[in-house]
Amino acid sequence: MKLLSLVISLTLGFLLLLATADLPDWGDPQSPASIHVSNYYIENSVEQTSVPNFVTSVLADYRGYDTMFETIVIFCAGITVLTILRRSHRQKKKEVRPRPAREGKDLILISAARIIAPMMQIFALYVVAHGHHSPGGGFQGGVILGSSFILLALAYDLETILKRLKERSVIIMSGIGVAIYMGIGMICLFLGGNFLDYSAWSSVLGVSAVEARSHGMLGVEIGVAVTVMYIMFSLYADLSSGGEMDEGL
Amino acid sequence: MIKEQLPILILAVPLLASFAITLFARKSKIAAFALLVGAMGMSFVFAIGVMRQILDTGRVIHYHIGNWQPPFGIELVIDHLNAMVLVLVSGAAFLTAIYSKNTVPAEVPYRFPGEEVPERVPNYYTLYALLVTGLLGIVATGDAFNMFVLLEISALSSYALLALGGGRAYFATFKYLIVGTIGACFYLLGVGYLYIKTGSLNMPDLKVILTSPALAESPTVMIAFMLIITGIWIKMAFFPLHGWLPNAYTYASTTTSCLVAPLMTKVSVYMMIRLMFSVFSAHYIFDRLGWQNGVVWLAAAAILFGSISALGQTNLKRMLCYIIVAEVGYMVGGVWLANADGLIGATYHILSDAMMTLCLFMAVGAVIYKTGDASLYAMRGIFRKMPVTSVVFVIGALAMIGIPPTCGFFSKWYLVSGAIEARHWGFAVALLISSLINAVIFFRIIEIGYFPLFDEQEGEGGHHAHDRAVIAEAPFSMLLPMVLTALSLIAIGLYSNEIITGLVGRTIPAGLL
Amino acid sequence: MATLPFPEAAPLLAILVSIAAIPLIVLSGSKPNLREFWTFLAGFIKLGLVLSMAGYILAGNTYTYELCKVLPGLSLKLTVDGFGMLFALVASTLWIVTSMYSIGYMRGLDEHAQTRYYSFFALALSATIGVAFSGNLLTMYLFYELLSLSTYPLVTHHQDQEARTGGRKYLTYLLSTSIGLALPAMLVTYALAGTLDFNVHGIFPAETAKSTLVILLIMFLYGFAKAGIMPFHSWLPGAMVAPTPVSALLHAVAVVKVGVFSIGRILTGIFGIDLLSTASLNVIVCVIAGFTVIVSSLIALSQDNLKRRLAFSTVGQLSYIILGIGLASQLGVIGGMSHIAMHAFGKITLFFCAGAIFVATGKKYISEMKGIGRRMPFTMAAFFVGALSVIGLPPGGGLITKLQMASGAMQADLLFVLVIYLVSSLLNAAYFFPIVYNAFFCTEEEAMFDKKVAEAPMLCVLPPVITAAISVGLFFFPGLFVDFARLMVTGL
Amino acid sequence: MEKYIICIGVALLILMLVTLVRVIRGPSTIDRLVGVNVIGTKSTILIIIMGTLLGRVEMYVDIALAYALLNFIASLAAARFFQRHREESVVDAPQRQEGPSC
Amino acid sequence: MLDFIVIVLLSAGILFFFGTINGLLRFPDFYTRMHAAGKGDTLSTVLILLGLALYSFHHPSVQDLLTGYKIIFIAVLIAIASPTATHALMDAGYESGIKPWGGETDSEEEVDK
Amino acid sequence: MNEILTAIIAKYNYWSFLILLLIGLHAMISKNNLVKKVIGMSIFQSAIILFYVSIGYKKGATIPITEHGHGHANEVVHQTAAEMVAGFANPLPHVLMLTAIVVGVGTLGVALALVQKIHRVYGTIEEDEILEKIKE
Amino acid sequence: MYHLLMFILMMLFWILMSGKFDTFHLVLGAISSLIVAWSSTDLLFQDRGKSPAARASEAGRFVLYACWLFWQIVLANFHVIYLSLTPKPIKETLSPHIFNFKTTLKTDFARFVLANSITLTPGTVTIRVSEDIFVVHAITVKAAGDLEGGSISEMERRVAWVFEKREIGGA
């Protein structure tokens, strides 16, 4: 196996190395990748979407379809892990836990978490809301939000945090997140546009088509953030407790 | 208005269903089931609608998502070929959804000794809808990177569905995950290499850019092509990259096998065809690279390997899995024969093979559902106890063997014609040998099912938990889709000319005519 | 073409009528009389439909009915011509007789699963008529395969170990040859000719290499293994495990004759008689078939099991027919084609008799049948007539066609075939006459049956008598079938 | 001044590479974690230095903040994980022979 | 003046970071190394961040002030987080049974010295 | 040959990603420990992400956000199209990689969940031991 | 009450981070602050016994404490540098050991500050706090002594002064 693997890897390496001479220099502003589609985004983003962060406009609008599915990947991964790992509530009690329980609560961690978590949350919301203007957005904000709960779960234990975030609502909320994204896109159909054509919202929102795109993006980013946050936490909860939802790490 | 929006609705409906199941049907198995079946049915209807539009107008549908012009935005591109595949995927998913009514609640919550997790049923349906969405999305998209994302959605949800087989399924699925990720990453890397040379991700745009002579000479483009094709071959379990498939599909639960086994490999074949001719070109692949001879030999090897391995199996599902490996060889070989007949055969075989695999997995699933046993000897006396299932199985088997007028005959016809035209006798012989081996395989099983008395002495009879005396016909929810699938095998065969001239033949690239 | 004396879809209806009977048979499974009524009804309708077209065909017409296009330039299509009509007449007549016999036999032995039996029986008949009316090779192949499959449950009807072995052999031979040889040969033919429609002038383009033609010819000859050309013959004796009416049907009508008919079709409709003789392909056919004729007759001589002996006799007679058609001379083709009918009536008589003996006495072996003629005089008389026809002695219809074939051999200037005919006829006589002789001419002490043994039930005895009578009738009036065969040749 | 900041950045980078020695040498998993944690904290600084040098510090500071938070949580999670999996964390470290003095 | 303070802060940060690494590499056991990491990492990071924050006040505007404020906020965060992380790692090592170095020469680290 | 070699060496961004890629692939195929396989998978994916991100880099360009972070909401940026194009990096690879990262995280989660289940079923995560237990 | 305090705090924090003062972003900020105030007030303000005024003065005292602590951290770092660079054999410079002590501090937060202060100040690191028992690792005997008899009490006293506004006996 080792030998086979080496042969495969080295063959691949050799092939890729062969192509290297043919690839453009690193950072060449005239390379095809840097001019064709890229320039269109750079030149037109502000004008067409009023979003100065091109990554956001490409992510949530030009390629919003990709991003919708990316959110669904996360949703899917969450459901997958939950379905694979989660065991019944009823049988949990009978099982003898293989791992020793932690002795008492860790006061230092808990105190630090109690200070840091709310700060993280407001920061995360800031990151979501300012995706148009700074390197942020739904994914980043969602990850930070989810992490704030993971921090709490690390400091206390999983059961305590699951009293705050109900296990049932975790999955439901992650579904709501994707539904927000999808819903914003679907409503465009009823407003006479194509799927995910946020400019169709302009009549409802009472703003220009360009601004409607900007608001549409914010809307989907919120959906993304909700899903990412809950699934982040769900992944942590499932994986750290082996699907038992008891102690966590 | 709805007519213009049909392309997106095909996949939006199953997607909505997946959330709806999560949001509203977490408590009720029946509600989840109803949502799923409803969504799959709607999707199927929309897919037929799109196909009708294309047949009526004869024009390729370009649906610009977000109303952005390609290549800047992502578009759905639906032509005759993928209209057919969309109908196939949504139709098969619809039938399997109906089929799942009894099997999923009976199997999915109990995958670990002494374990019962009823919550898994709605999750299962959510993942089912997501898998179908992913597959439909792969088929509909006109964007190379978007295809990767959807590929991963279908892959992730299929990991979950396969892993729910429990026990050995976990390890088999893990290996599938590793191999599948390698495949997907190869694809992603290939797209990256294309992007670095072209600056575009939109397939029609890529095709235009790639026609420039400078790019045709570029080793980067060649390596991009190799990476993409290898990645897809891994995903479709093309010999010798097939190792993951038999285990992964064998230990899965019944409905999962019925959904995943017919569709995943076939959609990968579709991907291969789409990328070969809609991103690269027949001219580039067959004239400039000229690897077709080697690939067709590999396909011949795949066919022989798959068939011979299938011959040695005693587990029904594993046997069917090896047949899938052989069938993938049929399709890859057909495409790479580099002529119109071969490509028509391969494309038509996507349809016919998907349906016959579905038919056989459904019939076998019904037997397993009733007997609790997946070995060949589960079939003992089945012809008397489960006559409808048996007839369905026989029709599926005949299609696999290639007996007219089932569809299997006609795809083989074209494939062998293509082989003859390409003077590739090895492939033709491999096809015939595989038909013969299929005949042996299936008649061995039919014999077991037909002669009730003798397997008692011969087989491992006795230690089965189920009392064979009480085995009866499968429930209606399983019979209905089974019978429909079996009938479709004959219908697809009898309408092969319409399918080929109306759909399959319309997308043959100019270089092959 | 403006007015047809029969419904437009008559060929299709002739095929479908027995399939349509299947649901009725299944539904009335618990009422045997009603069930058998459907069988008969379908049989008569079928015969009527076939007959309705007979006059039209005899007038020199052919009739084509296209079902559907399945591949570009290739459709599923039914054509009624002389050869097809000849075969369809034989098959549909004999079905009625066999059905009658089946009732006697199956009820007499109180066999299980009779509903299944009659259903597949009907399906097999549909396939047979389908082969007879096929307008191209593809359609023929379709019905040919359908027949293989639909007769499997009949062959293995007893569902015991022996049936299983026999059935396995049956399918292995038939499917492997049809998929492994006939299908690729058909594909290559299609690739070369661009069509598969039968044409009396052949369909191969003139520039086709001879080596290709030879290979294709051999693939076709062995590919349709129902014709039982050695070495692909051994399924036939193996299939003797079937109930006797099935054997009768298999050996006299449906299965083997379909094989022979298919090869005949290919020789005349795909290669064309002209090509066969000009390219000397007929020599190949004659050598292959002649070998089978002689060897199988010798084997038949050594069989003690009556049905097995009849089976090997069939193997020989089938190649006889192929030999005739393969001569590619006018008289040879006419003789060969008509011999399908002659042999069918003769051989089915023999099988019916064997079955009647089994029903009445339970005996299978020739050495146990001494003196049986005294107890079952009608049966053995019919047997005698059937044997005469098969050997080619008067007053059996076989004589006429054998003579025609012999003349055909001279016409084709292939004298060694004449020798084969003579030797084989002698061998035929050698394996049939001892049976008849022992049945009647033995002392009371030698006789193995006591007085209690009597004729089998009426429905078992009547059919062989009828078919024997038809055999004799064909001696005096061979015209019907020979005329159909002649139509095929005069078209040239 | 900018040059000075570049120097600081380079020095920081070199020292981070030196820290890798601890990560590689271990000997226990937790020893490695200590090294990783230090490198993670310093990466935060590097991000800000990069932003400063590129003139877009107002953008990079958000990234740095997020990074610092996530690094902290990752360290905690890793510590927690290895606290549980004793065998793995002290795979080649000498075993504790006596209990703590408490 | 501002530049001078910045330089001092940055240099001091690098100096303490150097000390941290020195301790991290040379101390004999896990616990003692944690001393270096816990104290040095925190201080050096905070100092450098303060320096960078001051540097961003170079052309005082609302935006730059806010940026500087954010950097200081990161410093505060690290001042809370770093000792906490140190504690967590320490606790993990303690729990998982790492033996404190007792001056004996049985540790392989000892040989390095 | 020499030219090719110098060209290869000059384009260090490509071969540095290549080395990571090969390490990851090798680990995925050859490692016996399932967790190590998963780690290999992550390395493999990261290598591809690096590759894409390196495509997005443009000499002399900054991150693709036009406005000053704390500027006013609708402040118009006075820049010519040519300046814009030269001044901002290609946003597309970043967008694509955000997706790839997310996909990677999803796959990683599922892989770890499977490893946990495998551990529960077989009591080990060493591939050879698992195969041995399956055989029994 | 505390929710309002939390909201104001978060809004302040938002404005400082956002730097955008248009209505749209302020509204977004208000919504965000509401969400956090709704979900996390109990985290930041668990101990509700104290009045806001008490909290404010506490914060003031804490700043003073932080300055003192900062100086201690600098000292601690010099200590580390000294220990790691000293040419003396390590056996002589280091005599690490683990010891426990019992704190008199009552509130969790005070204990947290003390624990982290111990970690940051010379020679000692807090391993664990369970209830009122601190498990501390000291790198030298002197450091341990400091904590037990000298600087520990000093620090504990200062922390108590900040959070519990009382004097503790000792040095």
Ligand code: NA
């Ligand atoms: Na994306």
Ligand code: NA
């Ligand atoms: Na963003």
